[in-house]
Amino acid sequence: MSFQAPKGTFDWLPPRSxxxxxxxxxxxxxxxxxxxxxxxxxAFxxxxxxxxxxxxxTDIVTKEMYTFESRGGQSLTLRPEGTASVVRAVIEHGLYGGALPIKLxxxxxxxRYERAQAGRYRHFSxxxxxxxxxxxxxLDAELIVLAADGYASLGLKNVRLLLNSLGCKECRPAYRAALQDFLRGLDLDETTRxxxxxxxxxxxxxxxPEVRAQLVGAPLVTDHLCGACKAxxxxxxxxxxxxxxxxxDDPRLVRGLDYYTRTTFEFVHDGLGAQSAVGGGGRYDGLSEMIxxxxxxxxxxxxxxDRTVLAMEAEGLITERAGHVDVFAIPxxxxxxxxxxxxxxxxxRAGLAVDMAFGGRGVKGAMKAADRSGARYAxxxxxxxxxxxxxxVKDLTTADQTAVPLAEVVEVLKGKLS
RNA sequence: GUGGGUGUAGCUCAGCUGGCAGAGCGCCAGGUUGUGGUCCUGGAUGUCGUGGGUUCAAGUCCCAUCACUCACCCCA
Incomplete structure (x- = not known):
């Protein structure tokens, strides 16, 4: 009997983890x-x-949810996204009775139960x-800036921000109708219809491509926004x-979740294969009432x-990192x-990162292990x-070695490494 | 759900028109009775994804099946 991770899942292993x-x-x-x-x-x-x-x-709800029945007969679902849970918690605990906005x-x-491909997994983070x-x-701008700063702090250069507004319940219906009129006139397959x-x-x-070509003259949301949304x-x-x-500005940017209104945005990166979104979000003014x-x-x-790590790999920012102990002990x-x-x-306990040779190996093997550990001292x-x-006490970078009384080793190493 | 690609050592892969299962890296040991990173020598690890078929002979050809992977669809 042998086991492997379920389809569409993967393990994070060192050093990449x-x-x-x-x-x-x-x-x-x-x-x-x-x-x-x-x-x-x-999680559910x-x-x-x-x-x-x-x-x-949405596709998420119609075909991608991990739904199961509890022993008590209640229908539960592994969360496919985070916003609904957060809004539920805010309502349940009455957090809206305090200072607004509530920032979490x-x-x-x-x-999500999807066919896996590069950058798309059934279990993701x-x-x-x-x-x-x-x-x-x-507040919309603050969140967008915070996300952009996060990507920038990782050294990512090629993350692009796409921005759009989807309008509100006042102006969206008219746009939706105009778009439907246009789309109904196109040559499309059954599911798209x-x-x-x-x-x-x-x-x-x-x-x-055959669909894209037909969408060239499609009406754009930005041309149908009401005065308030436009402002x-x-x-x-x-x-x-x-x-x-x-x-x-990307007037074609739409998102896969129904709750979005007004501001929507997506951070995209071209190094991930077919999946390009590394992050996204928007305003959801009606969600609380919906639930x-x-x-x-x-x-x-x-x-x-996961996708951000892939983007970093695409930009060559993921380098082999040296080991992370300071000291390696060899008995x-x-x-x-x-x-x-x-x-x-x-x-x-003194705060140093220390590993030691296990398994009773010879000096030579143990020294090899010390070298691989990245330790400064053996x-x-x-x-x-x-x-x-x-x-x-051997300095592995210079090969200098000195004998230090056992009672003094802790202090000596602390001094050398500070 | 639809379509393409790939399954051979721990990893990356080679293996031609069928003829003894391979390389590099990694790992372990020795060269150095107690010293690594370089070098040299040696060693271990395989149900060639699985099942069937053709053949004197199958990693190689045929069929089926499973897994992985990429893309569509969709999205982080």
Missing amino acids: EWALLVRDALSAPARRAGYGYIETP EDTALFSRGVGES WYSGSYF QVGAEALGAEDPA QRIEINPLRVLDDKR YHEEVRGLLGAAGVAYT GGPPLPSVGWALGV LGEEARRRIFPLVSELR LILGERDLEAGAVQ
Whole structure:
């Protein structure tokens, strides 16, 4: 019997896994500095939260959810995205009764039942941030700037920001109707024709060349925005410019979740294969009410951790990192191992990163291991040293070696490494 | 759901019109009775994805099947 990770999933292994941790940290750091508090919600929720929140017409809900029945007969679903859960938690705990906006960030695993391909997995990882309860273009701009700063802090140069406005419940219906009129006149396959009736904006997203060619003259949302939406969008654009964040207006940008209104954006990168979005988000003014909460105009984003690592690889930012211990201890013989083990523990308690040779290997093999560990110093303890009450401290970069009394090793190494 | 590609050592892969299972890297050991990163020597690891067929003979040809992968669809 042998096992392998389920289709569409993968394991993060060292040393590459270090970058996943680093990316998670770097993408969330700007939000933490901007007053966003940490929220952690369950990995599964009531199925209806997603079908009503994300939208019955979306692909996510119609064919990509991991839905199962609990022993009590309740329908539960592994979360396919984070926003619905956060809004649910805010409503459930009445957080909207306090100071607004409520600013939250989170990080975790998400699940969508899709055919895997480069950059697209059934289990993936996102960092998210949401600001709930305020309708202020500065809040939209803040979130976008925070995400852009996160990517920039990782050294990414080729992340582009696409920006659009999808209008609101006042102006979207008219646009939707105009778009449907246009699309119905095109030569399209059956599934796409169905999409025109259910979710016409999504058709603008089609990548097939024969479809793209026909979409050239399609009506654009930006030409159908009401006065309020137009003004709001202009304000967001102005603030982004003022903060020095470059963006491209993309009137074709639509997103796969139904709850978006007004500001929508996507961060894209060309080095990921067919998947180009490394992050995205937007405003969702009606979501709270859709799932039974009070009016709570909000905006947020989710950034893909796995995809960001792929983007960094594409830009050559992922380099082999040297090992991460400072000291590597080598006992020669059992007596030496018994003596060096507590010394290793003591060094670690003193704040040094320390590893040691296990498995009773010879000096040569142990030295090889010390070299691979990336340690600056090797500690060698053998019979002769035990008799002398000292340990050999070898600087692996210069090959200088000196005997240091056992009682003084901790202080000496702390001094050398500070 | 649809279409393409690939399955051979831990990893990356070579293996021609069928004829003894290979290389590089990595790993382990020795060269150095207690010293790494270079060098030299040696060693271990294989159900050639799986099942069937053709053949004196199959990693190689045929059929089926599974897995992985890329792309469409969709999205982080």
